[in-house]
Each structure stands twice: as C-alpha cells, then as structure tokens.
Amino acid sequence: MVPGMDGHDLWEALPGPDRDRIDALVRSGRRFEAVRTLRTASGARLGDCMDAVAGRYRALGVPSAPPEPPEDTEALAERVRRLPGRAVRIETAWDGDTAGWFVLLLAVLADPPTAVVLARFRHGSDLRIFNGAVPPWPEAAAAGEAGRALADRLGLPFRPAGPEPG
CATH class of the missing domain: 1.10.10 (Arc Repressor Mutant, subunit A)
Incomplete structure (x- = not known):
C-alpha cells in the first residue's frame, strides 16, 4: 500500500x-x-x-443506509425484481447498532449467495428495555407482516426472525 x-x-x-x-x-x-x-x-x-x-x-448504486420501510408491498417487490440476482427467499433478521436493536427485511439471492437489505424496522432505541416498553418488540411484528406480504407477492418462501433480539 x-x-x-x-x-x-x-x-x-x-x-x-x-x-x-x-x-x-x-x-x-x-x-x-x-x-x-x-x-x-x-x-x-x-x-x-x-x-x-x-x-x-x-x-x-447501493444505498448507504437501509431505507425505512416503503409504504406498500409493490414498492418492495419492484426493488427485489431489480436486484442483480435471482431471489430465492425473503427473510427478516435482527441486527443492532449503537442505538439499539432493529429488524432487517432481506431478499436472499441464489447467485451470488448473499442477502440484500430491503428495509430496516426500528421503533425506538433500546432505552425501551429499561423503561419496560419491550418486549414485545413491535418492529418484529411489522417486519414479519411486510416480509410475509412480500414473499406471497413474489411466490417465495418467507423465514421470519424470532420475536426478540438475540
């Protein structure tokens, strides 16, 4: 170097x-x-x-931060259709950063095998843990609903994340 x-x-x-x-x-x-x-x-x-x-x-042409969830399933489906590989599954997965936990909505591609972030669901910081606001985690439910609807629209299997991070 x-x-x-x-x-x-x-x-x-x-x-x-x-x-x-x-x-x-x-x-x-x-x-x-x-x-x-x-x-x-x-x-x-x-x-x-x-x-x-x-x-x-x-x-x-990759957004530098995962977008907030689009309003409708068709907008997500269009993003999946434009991906450079064939989607084989839609899934959600917990992830986190210095502000706390969130749920990612992912399209899993066959070739090359990779997961592409479609949206991020975060309904607040992890201060919610200390003030008793979670569980349940509303972002898990929202991401699951969006993921199921998207998978149904595209005719793909859906694998949801668990209801809690970790």
Missing part, C-alpha cells in the same frame, strides 16, 4: 477476489465488514478504507 493513495487507486490496486468479496459485502449492506476486509487486504489507513468502501456503495 502506497501512502496517499485515494479510494479509487486503493480499489484498483486490490486483487480481483478481494474486490469481489468486498463488493458482495457492500451489496448485502455490511459496511463495517467491508471496511475491515479492505483494510486487512490492503494495509491501508482506516479513513482511506472507509472512503473506498463509500465509493463502492456509490459505484454499485
């Missing part, structure tokens, strides 16, 4: 298999893992890796 390389040059210097692996992580919305993988492969500074991964999000 040459000091002062910009994100584009850093990307171009990577071997093809590393670029493919990082692009798969970007497509599945796994930004931090993509940055870590790039840093391990290149030895570049963290900031340069973050810039390069942000560039891959732009180049691939």
Whole structure:
C-alpha cells in the first residue's frame, strides 16, 4: 500500500477476489465488514478504507443506509425484481447498532449467495428495555407482516426472525 493513495487507486490496486468479496459485502449492506476486509487486504489507513468502501456503495448504486420501510408491498417487490440476482427467499433478521436493536427485511439471492437489505424496522432505541416498553418488540411484528406480504407477492418462501433480539 502506497501512502496517499485515494479510494479509487486503493480499489484498483486490490486483487480481483478481494474486490469481489468486498463488493458482495457492500451489496448485502455490511459496511463495517467491508471496511475491515479492505483494510486487512490492503494495509491501508482506516479513513482511506472507509472512503473506498463509500465509493463502492456509490459505484454499485447501493444505498448507504437501509431505507425505512416503503409504504406498500409493490414498492418492495419492484426493488427485489431489480436486484442483480435471482431471489430465492425473503427473510427478516435482527441486527443492532449503537442505538439499539432493529429488524432487517432481506431478499436472499441464489447467485451470488448473499442477502440484500430491503428495509430496516426500528421503533425506538433500546432505552425501551429499561423503561419496560419491550418486549414485545413491535418492529418484529411489522417486519414479519411486510416480509410475509412480500414473499406471497413474489411466490417465495418467507423465514421470519424470532420475536426478540438475540
């Protein structure tokens, strides 16, 4: 790694298999893992890796943050139809960040095998745990309803997340 390389040059210097692996992580919305993988492969500074991964999000046309759930099932179905691979399943999965837990609505693709984030359901921060507002977690129910409706619309199986994170 040459000091002062910009994100584009850093990307171009990577071997093809590393670029493919990082692009798969970007497509599945796994930004931090993509940055870590790039840093391990290149030895570049963290900031340069973050810039390069942000560039891959732009180049691939992947939103940098999961969108809030669209109002209707047809909008989600259209997003799945436009994906670069064949969807084989719709599922929901718990995930979290520094603000707390949320549920992702995912389209699972056959080739390359990856999960693409379609929407994120979050109904508040984890302060709800301390004030007794959860469980039940309303985002699990909302994501499950959206996922079932989408899977039915597309004729795909649906695999829901559990009712609670963890």
